Amino acid sequence: MPRDYRPPPSRISPHVHGKPCLAGWRNFSCSCYLLSESSASWDAARKDCRDRGADLVVIDSAEEQTFLSTITTNETWIGLNDKEQEGTWKWVDGTPLTLTYWGISQPNNGGEQDCVYVTTDKGRFWNDYWCSTSHQWICENTPNHNKTCPVGWRFNHSCYLVSNSSASWDAARKDCRDRGADLVVINSPEEQNFLSMVTTEVVWIGLNDKEQEGTWKWVDGTPPTLMHWAWSQPDDGGDEDCACVGRHGKNSWMDFPCSTSFQWICEKTLNCSMVYWQ
Numbered sequence: 694m695p696r697d698y699r700p701p702p703s704r705i706s707p708h709v710h711g712k713p714c715l716a717g718w719r720n721f722s723c724s725c726y727l728l729s730e731s732s733a734s735w736d737a738a739r740k741d742c743r744d745r746g747a748d749l750v751v752i753d754s755a756e757e758q759t760f761l762s763t764i765t766t767n768e769t770w771i772g773l774n775d776k777e778q779e780g781t782w783k784w785v786d787g788t789p790l791t792l793t794y795w796g797i798s799q800p801n802n803g804g805e806q807d808c809v810y811v812t813t814d815k816g817r818f819w820n821d822y823w824c825s826t827s828h829q830w831i832c833e834n835t836p837n838h839n840k841t842c843p844v845g846w847r848f849n850h851s852c853y854l855v856s857n858s859s860a861s862w863d864a865a866r867k868d869c870r871d872r873g874a875d876l877v878v879i880n881s882p883e884e885q886n887f888l889s890m891v892t893t894e895v896v897w898i899g900l901n902d903k904e905q906e907g908t909w910k911w912v913d914g915t916p917p918t919l920m921h922w923a924w925s926q927p928d929d930g931g932d933e934d935c936a937c938v939g940r941h942g943k944n945s946w947m948d949f950p951c952s953t954s955f956q957w958i959c960e961k962t963l964n965c966s967m968v969y970w971q
Contacts, residue, residue: 714834715727718834719763719764721756721757721760722754722756722757723835724833724834724835725747725833725834726750726760726761726764726831726832726833726834727742727745727747727831727832727834728764728765728769728829728830728831729741729769729829729830729831729832730829731829732827732828732829733827733828733830734824734825734826734827735749735770735774735808735824735825735826735828735830736824738770738828738830739770739772739785739830741830741832742830742832742833745832745834746834747832747833747834747835748772748785748786748832748833748835749770749771749772749785749830749831749832749833750771750772750831750832750833751771751772751773751784751785751786751788751833751835752771752773752792752794753784753788753791753792753883754792754881754883755792755881755882755883758792758794758817761811761817761831762817764831765829765831766813767813767828767829768810768811768812768813768828768829769810769811769828769829769830769831770808770809770810770828770829770830770831771809771810771811771819771830771831772784772785772786772833773785773790773808773809773819774807774808774809774824775800775807775821776807776808776824779802779807780802782800782809791883791886791887791890792882792883792886793819794816794817794818794819795818795819795820796812796814796818796819796820797818799818799819799820799821800819800820800821801821802821805823806821806822806823807821807823807824808821808822808823808824808826809821809822810822810826810828842961843961846961847891851960851961851962852874852960852961853877853887853888853891853958853959853960853961854869854872854874854958854959854961855891855892855894855896855956855957855958856868856896856956856957856958856959857956858956859954859955859956860954860955860957861951861952861953861954862876862897862901862935862951862952862953862955862957863951865897865955865957866897866899866912866957868957868959869957869959869960872959872961873961874959874960874961874962875899875912875913875959875960876897876898876899876912876957876958876959876960877898877899877958877959877960878898878899878900878911878912878913878915878960879898879900879919879921880911880915880917880918880919881919882919885919885921888938888958891958892956892958893939894939894955894956895937895938895939895955895956896937896938896939896955896956896957896958897935897936897937897955897956897957897958898936898937898938898946898957898958899911899912899913899960900912900917900935900936900946901934901935901936901951902927902934902948903934903935903951906929906934907929909927909936920946921938921945921946922945922946922947923945923946923947924945926945926946926947926948927946927947927948928948929948932950933948933949933950934948934950934951935948935949935950935951935953936948936949937949937953937955
C-alpha cells in the first residue's frame with residue numbers, strides 16, 4: 694500500500710465556504726482535492742482515498758474537468774470504471790456518465806482495460822487502461838449526499854425534486870419556495886442533460902419573460918447563458934411567458950401560458966458549508 698504523506702488534522706488550508714480543506718488539499722467549488730505523491734494501481738489508489746474519508750475524483754462538470762489541469766499534468770487515475778459490466782461506465786459513487794472527455798478512439802478496451810486515467814494531453818482527455826497499472830491519482834472529498842439533500846430529492850451539485858402533481862407556473866414556484874428552494878435554473882449543458890434523466894414529463898422550469906416581453910430571465914434574476922429552445926420557440930403564442938421542458942424532445946424548452954398545469958422541478962442550491970470531514 695502506498696505511503697503518501699497524510700497531513701495532520703490540526704493544520705488547515707483554504708476554506709470551502711467556511712469549512713476547511715485539510716493541508717495539502719486543493720479547494721474547488723464544494724469539494725476538496727488531493728493529488729497523490731506516489732503511484733499505484735487503481736484499486737490501491739481508491740483504497741488510499743477511502744482511508745482519507747474521500748474517494749477517487751468524480752468529474753461531473755466542464756469546470757471541474759478544467760480545474761483538474763491546474764492540479765497536475767501527469768497521468769492520474771480518476772473514479773471511472775466499467776469493472777462491474779463491460780462497456781457500462783460508472784463513477785465510484787454509482788452514478789452514470791453525464792458528460793465525457795474520452796480521447797480519440799477511447800475507450801478501446803485494449804485487453805480488459807476497465808479503469809480510467811486522465812492523460813497528459815492539453816485537453817486532459819480520458820483513457821481506459823489496465824487497473825493494475827501504476828499512476829498517480831486524485832482524491833475528492835464531497836458533501837455527504839444523503840445528509841445534504843432532503844429525502845426524495847436528487848443530488849447533482851444541487852438538490853432537485855420533481856413534483857408529483859401539476860399546477861400553474863406561479864403555483865409551482867410557490868411550492869418550491871415553500872420548500873426553501875425555487876424552480877430550477879439551468880446554467881450548464883451537464884445540468885440540462887441531468888434533468889432529462891430525472892423525468893420525461895413536461896415540467897416547468899424557472900425561466901420566464903413576465904417582466905418584459907422577449908427578455909427571458911431565470912427566477913434568480915440572471916439571463917440565460919445557454920439556450921435549449923425547441924424549433925420555432927419561443928413563439929409567444931398568446932402571452933406565453935413561462936418556460937417548460939419536454940414534449941418536443943427531452944432537451945428542448947418551450948414557452949407556454951403560465952396558467953397551464955404541468956409538473957415542475959424544484960432546485961435547492963447546495964450549501965457548501967455542509968462540506969465536512971468525518
